[in-house]
Amino acid sequence: MSRLLVVDDEANIRLLYAEELADEGYEVVTAAGISEAVEKLQEGPFDLAVLDIKLKNESGIELLQKLVKERHDMPVILCSAFSCYKDDFSAWLADGYVVKSGNLAELKQEIARVLAKKAQRLKADL
């Protein structure tokens, strides 16, 4: 079972993602901000992180940069209410970008795609 970390400052969004992704068969851990995310990351490894960009007074991009540096084997999908960050160079560090929508199909597809790609990479490394 793949273990996912969902970082979003909105409690309801965390709840929705946790429910929906659990339904898809993932183990979901949520965090409301950067410090909480860092804490959760220390508790155990994750297969993928879903990251919001606007986190109250913090920036998801900052966390993304940290994750890419320290946990380059863990793919990150950015998930934002804004589509404009797609063109931001820093956002290109992420493995995927999804604009938030009530229809979670796109997010689920993106998670499956990134995980499959990761599995393929691991297989190739072996």
Place this chain on the structure above:
Amino acid sequence: MDWECCWDRDVVAQGDCPNIREGDEDLLESPRRRILEKCCDCPNFKRDLERFQASGHPLGPVFSLFHDEYRRQKVQIQSLLSFLDNKSLEIRFLHELGSVLQSSVDLEEVLSVALTAITAGRGFGMNRAFLLMVDHKREHLQGYLAIGPRNYEEAHQAWDEISHNDMDLQTLAQSFRKNKLTAERAKFHDILEQISVPLSATTHILIRALDGKQPMLIEDAFHHPDVDPQFARLLGVDTFLLMPLVSRNRRVGVIIADNCITHRRITPEDMHSLETFTFPVAFAIERASLYERLQEELNRATEAHTKLKEQQQLIVRMEKMALVGRITSSIAHSIRNPLMIIGGFARSMLKNTPVGDPKRNFIESIVGEARQLEGVLDEILNYSDSLYPTKDFWDVNQLVEAALRDSADALNTRGYRIAFSAGSELPPAYIDFKQVSYCLRTILLCDLNATDHERVVDIGTSREDDNIMIRIQDHGRYISQEQLDTIMVPFSSTREMGAGLGLALCKTILEKQGIPLNAQSAPEKGIIFTIALPIRKEEQQ
């Protein structure tokens, strides 16, 4: 005594005097005028006078003395008259020249007039004239313009032409400026280009003439101690005039004039006549160049002013747009999150509600409405994005292929088939890739509602003049031209929900980039959209 001449008769008959011709009939009855005008120069009278002298009359030699003196003075008066005639012609010419020079502030006109005056037969009649101008920035005397024939044939042709057209100086100069100036400039380009003397070269004959402010007549140039042999060879004549153009101590230039074709001797009189003419020319050239510079400065200032005004307007517009952008993105953020939570949970509930449950309808409504609101949000955000196109050169076929790939799923599910015929060897188009591909996708997907018609969309790209045309023909849809026109106007959709921005937004986005979107309803063939993408970068607006 029997006189040979008829001077002693009061009245003579026609034929008595060999000097009275037709038109002089009134002299026949006027002895006084006849004697003064005709007899004094008549050989018969001369012989009569000799006979009178030989007769030993003491007045004989006195008469001869008077006669000789009278004839000498007559010749002198005639020469003075012709001199006066010449001078009055010259004064008239200078007056004409002066009035043209004084009234013009156009440098090319002044130069044309000056050089025409030097070379025209009615003017100073020189064969050829070169004008060298001082380039004050580079501190050089530089060849600028020349006029005249390069060989005898050409000269002959030009003189023929002039003798056939009786034009005044201004007309002559105007005709020269209109028909010949460019050609003359090109004709002497090689020589003019080689005449470039630094103002500091004070020993050079040109700079000496300029500094001395006095005209110089150079004779035997090939052996002249002060003339650079190379310069003499360049002009190809051994005699020429140097006329410095100086206006209020400011060195304007030098005119070189010569008779390279006729080799007529240049006289000191020629030099003095030209000298009187150089001051107004120098002054006119100086004034015209100043005027030209003033015009340039004025144009620059006007241009800067216009640009500044445009920039100011742009700043105001951008500030407004930035505000719109900030407002829309903040609305998007604050609406999208709750909206996605509502929609997301509703979908989640729908998934877990059994088919027969009466609540299912309500939940479906929530899902549907939330989706529609998200659509509106997308449209508004896309509209605010469209305010800032980022243009570059892109391959149009790749653009179409990418748009087709992105819309393939949606088209397939509706049973549509796409036929794309890519134009070959198309140059890249100057467009905002993201925006144009958004528009293509919207055109492809909006209101696909074909029933049992042929579900084929034809897309073609081709080159037409300075544009690349994308033609999209949808055989499945039938919309009247009126309806189509309504759809193309923003916020006027007949749809009950949504901002109705689809095609209208595309039209706005494309028009902002200067790309026309044309939609034609063809009763037999559905709808034809044509988009003309530019292949050239336009000037910054």
